[in-house]
Amino acid sequence: MNFDALPEVALARDLLRRWWSVDLDFAGLGDLPKVKHGACEAARTLATGTCADTLRALATTFAKSRAITTVPCHAGLLVVAAPVVEYTGAVAKLAGIVHASGIPAATSEAELTRIRDLVGSAAAAVDRARPAIIAPTTFVHLYTEIVGDAPAVRDVVKLLGKVVKSEATVLIHGESGTGKELIARAIHYHGPRAKKPFVVQNCSAFNDNLLESALFGHVRGAFTGAVKDQPGLFQTADGGTFFLDEIGDMSAALQVKLLRVLQEGTLMPVGGTKSIKVDVRIIAASHKDLQKMVDKREFRDDLFYRVNVLKITVPPLRDRTSDIPRLAQHFITKHWRTSATGTPPPRLSQGALARLVAHAWPGNIRELENEMERMLVLAGSDTQELVASMVSPRVAGSGGGTDVDRRRPLRDLLAVAESDAIVAALGRHVGDRELVAEELEIGRELLDARIVALGLGAPPGSAS
Ligand SMILES: Nc1ncnc2c1ncn2[C@@H]1O[C@H](COP(=O)(O)OP(=O)(O)O)[C@@H](O)[C@H]1O
Ligand SMILES: [Mg+2]
CATH class of the missing domain: 3.40.50.300 (P-loop containing nucleotide triphosphate hydrolases)
Structure with a gap:
């Protein structure tokens, strides 16, 4: 997936470049990070590989700190980095790092805070663009055409x-x-x-x-x-x-x-x-x-x-929102026209799913089905990920449509905020749900239930 296309990443990159002339990059764990800052590039020639060492050290730090981190590098510059975490089942592992490298060490604390926020928002956007994990139903019955578990x-x-x-x-x-x-x-x-x-x-x-x-x-x-x-x-x-x-x-x-x-x-x-x-x-x-x-x-x-x-x-769909992830997935498969090459249907990103879950669906399941069909058409046949920007404005609630359409019940706003808060905390704590529950001051069971309902992860203990 191309993280550079995400609006939050583009915005953070643009601001970091204009204000501090530093670059924002996404580094997978395997690859050597690109270093673009002039001063840093000079230092790198002197001691090849040390920048990569810094980022590798960061990976170790993340395993302990689980937070946005600022570290000095060997050249006397700073690296600000945030971890991107992959959650599969109850297991979380570090998937990559979003980092701004080559920040002058003399940067003020207030400015550093702003840089950290920008890197953090880019990392959160990358998190949201990752595929949602939709737990398979444990409810087995003969009526397989009826999808739902509520x-x-x-x-x-x-x-x-x-x-x-x-x-x-x-x-x-x-x-x-x-x-x-x-x-x-x-x-x-x-x-x-x-x-x-x-x-x-x-x-x-x-x-x-x-x-x-x-x-x-x-x-x-x-x-x-x-x-x-x-x-x-x-x-x-x-x-x-x-x-x-x-x-x-x-x-x-x-x-x-x-x-x-x-x-x-x-x-x-x-x-x-x-x-x-x-x-x-x-x-x-x-x-x-x-x-x-x-x-x-x-x-x-x-x-x-x-x-x-x-x-x-x-019941109306708004009273069984826990079924939205599974229904959305069902309609993607139902309406996916496999091409001659047999391309598998695209996956739903966490960010797109968070928007679907937050909508009130006055037209119920039929409206959700239409929305998924629309997203598939919009995405085209070679897209692997349905991302948040493909959700129609009416459903995503960001303007457009009539005044009636733009009405946003408090419940919807809360669901978006809730999803964002959980995603961000999962990122900060590298998927450690105990720590996330502690930080958000909610019970562990409630957290697990909300993670499943919002399509952010599988129930604990489920193999996937
Ligand atoms: N639980 C469900 N699982 C899968 N598809 C569903 C489910 N409920 C409704 N649908 C689909 O949503 C659309 C609208 O459902 P429909 O039965 O026509 O609703 P109603 O008769 O209440 O207006 C149909 O395409 C239907 O197949
Ligand atoms: Mg009908």
Whole structure:
């Protein structure tokens, strides 16, 4: 990955060069650091290799101090360096050093502090650009198309085991884009009706007459233009499952007809005189609270009791942010078009993930899926890393869009700050979580949980 392209690195480099005429560099542990400062270059010719010795000594210092360090070099200049740490599982190892070398020893303490801050911010940016570690789920189940590990998702999946076997009507309640249709499909395709049709109709999509005709069909001559008998979707779904989306938007008249299907298994086509028998399992979904609609007499109570036999509540994504890393990863794989060369899908950087986790996702999982598709398109086919700058401004919250889009709940701001603080502290302490917990004055367990939730590392003890 090209760290020089990171804005924080470019900014730090530019300021260091202009104010102190020193250079910022990133040195891997294996390679010899480039030394560009004139005075330092002269000293190097006198004693070849000593600058590299200084940086090697720094690596040893980091192992103990775990902090931004200032050391004098053999030529009487200063080196300011910050460690870049790689965390894999519970293990952290030094991956490289960001350093400004060749600072005149006479530099004032105030100026040195500013240099340290610049080097530190560059090192933090490099840290954030590193790939996020997304822990594999420990929750194994049959419904692999449903990704997620949050307690609420586990509850839904556990319930599915029972729901699938039964023939009862199911009501799925949840905001738009939370996965209601995905769950309905899972119930159908994992159940005994799997080989029969799965039919979907959104009840708010049409006007009343069109919806009635679409659901129940019509007979020839029922209305102008009805030139022949037309079976409805309930007949198409015969033997299978009917997913009635946004059932709360159904008119009172249609609610009566639907009740009849549920009670007697019969329906009457528009303009018809003979009722037709159908065998359909109904799964209904609504983002509205049907119980409240019943209380306000906007929804028939008898239909409500028929529909609400088994209820599944799908939480909004903002209430299960711990699943965002895994879902983001899932959508990268899902939408990655492998090229002829079979390039693996790009990885998500820690910084990009921190922004995704911080967003409130009013459009829920559908919005996250769209965002990941957008990032993949933006990144192109030869990118290996999806970095923070590729997150759309609306999601990243940095301007753009309407005033409504720019609103940032305190929760989001806190999540960004939290992620930044943890990343910085992990860097300072070379991944030692005990020390990070101590510094941040939080419990070790909470720290581990937040590291996993923010995609900054794996749970302790997990091999990776
Ligand atoms: N838990 C999940 N795991 C994987 N993909 C999901 C999950 N929940 C939703 N999706 C995907 O998000 C998109 C929107 O879900 P959908 O079921 O249409 O939501 P809803 O019916 O509640 O509006 C779909 O592409 C769906 O496959
Ligand atoms: Mg939907």
